[in-house]
Amino acid sequence: MTKRAYNFNAGPAALPLEVLERAQAEFVDFHNTGMSIMEMSHRGKVYEGVHNEAITRLLSLLGNPEGYKVLFLQGGASTQFAMIPMNFLSEGKVAAYVHSGSWADKAIKEAKLLGETTVLASSAADKFMTIPNLSDVVIPENAAYVHITSNETIEGTQYQTYPETGNVPLIVDMSSDILSRKLDITQFDLIYAGAQKNLGPSGVTIVIAKEELLNESPKGVPSMLRYDTHLSNNSLYNTPPAFSVYMVNEVLKWVEEQGGIEGVEANNRKKASLIYDTIDNSDGFYRGPVDLASRSIMNITFRLTSEELENKFIKESEQEGFVGLKGHRSVGGLRASIYNAVPYDSCKALTDFMVRFQKDNG
Known part of the structure; x- marks a missing residue:
């Protein structure tokens, strides 16, 4: 390699060179096991050590918020568009969304397939060149949750402040700006993010949420689409994307090194x-x-x-x-x-x- 590209891809996106070099050095023989981490059992102590270290490191970077759990899931943020209403939108409740652009639109369309959905605010009239004004928004009394998209990658907009939702859970798609700036994580009940922009390679999706929200999924939801399935199994119910989780851990180490x-x-x-x-x-x-x-x-x-x-x-x-x-x-x-x-x-x-x-x- 004579020169690294100037990589401005929207995702999958640039990874820290230091992380790539570390992964290269460990790729064939991880910690003297004679195997790549991609070859070993996810039930073994070596992989579980990496898995748990990544969870601990992420929560530490976020200030160790009390009562929050981390899940490593698959299917990208796009699967979360469906999992969220499947798990939280019960009969008699309404899912409340803010329409800020292309990715919010995809989330809204999935929710509409699964239950009653309302749009609290939209910036469609501005061609999504602004974040919707939420100062006068009235959240329905029967709202199951409020969903926002913190950063719209296509339009290039980003929330500067977040709405207060009281007792209604605030859920945010933070795929394209997670760990990019300091936030009070306790503002949010659930954060989800595809890893392939700021956290690591594609293949793993991160969910950070209050344990009480994840604990009881409706019994009619298939096992793999239930948050409580993954919570009770420490995200090891099925084979996780082991290499992607390993890379997330290495990226988190790099974040620590940047201050x-x-x-x-x-x-x-x-x-x-x-x-x-x-x-x-x-x-x-x-x-x-x-x-x-x-x-x-x-x-x-x-x-x-x-x-x-x-x-x-x-x-x-x-x-x-x-x-x-x-x-x-x-x-x-x-x-x-x-x-x-x-x-x-x-x-x-x-x-x-x-x-x-x-x-x-x-």
């Missing part, structure tokens, strides 16, 4: 400011469509004056080693996903390219 979530957040905000400043100071050559108060520090979306120019930007950036800058097919434009593992130097290289491109094409 914890506080250190990671400081770097993320520095990276985001660098790129947003380049957009905002371009005299209109680059345009950030997202409302300033809703901008994501994980997924930076921007446009040029024409699709032709955007296509030229993509082509020339790829020639210089940049990957993943094309916007999602549903919205077009350009997008730089700058998750935790994307180095500041990659963001600096991107802004240098953006300045050169403007000079040549402005």
Whole structure:
């Protein structure tokens, strides 16, 4: 390998180079067992040690909130879209959702298949370029839960503050910004996140939730789709994605080495400011469509004056080693996903390219 790509993929996304190198060194022979961790039994002490270490490390980074449990599940966040109403939306209750963009929309559609669902607020009128205003939202008395999507990867929006839901459980899809900034985890009753953006490779989905919420799933829900099945078996009811869990543990070690979530957040905000400043100071050559108060520090979306120019930007950036800058097919434009593992130097290289491109094409 002569040079690492400037990886701005939206997911699966960049992993820390240090983590990849550690995994490479341990891949064939894990801890002198004569086996890769992918070859060993998930019932054995060696794998269970890694499994439990990852759980302990994640809770520690989150401040060891009392009464919370971690589950390692499969099927991505998309399976959680269905599991949540299957487990929590009982007869006579309504599932309350905030519609903030593409991923919230997918969650809402799944819930509607399983029970009564209402949309508390939506930013559709703003083409999802803002986070919905929740100041005047009235939560139904019979709400089973309130569901939000903390960061919309496609549109490039992110919650800056979270709603107060009182006694109604607050559930959040945090797939694309988990561990990116300091949060009070006790604000949430359940957090779920696909690992493939900030936590590790694809294959494992993390659920962090209050134990009381996970304890009793409806008896008619199939075993593999019941939270209490996985809680009572420490996420070892069936064969877990062992290598993905191992990689999550290694990424969590890396987060600790960066100074914890506080250190990671400081770097993320520095990276985001660098790129947003380049957009905002371009005299209109680059345009950030997202409302300033809703901008994501994980997924930076921007446009040029024409699709032709955007296509030229993509082509020339790829020639210089940049990957993943094309916007999602549903919205077009350009997008730089700058998750935790994307180095500041990659963001600096991107802004240098953006300045050169403007000079040549402005």
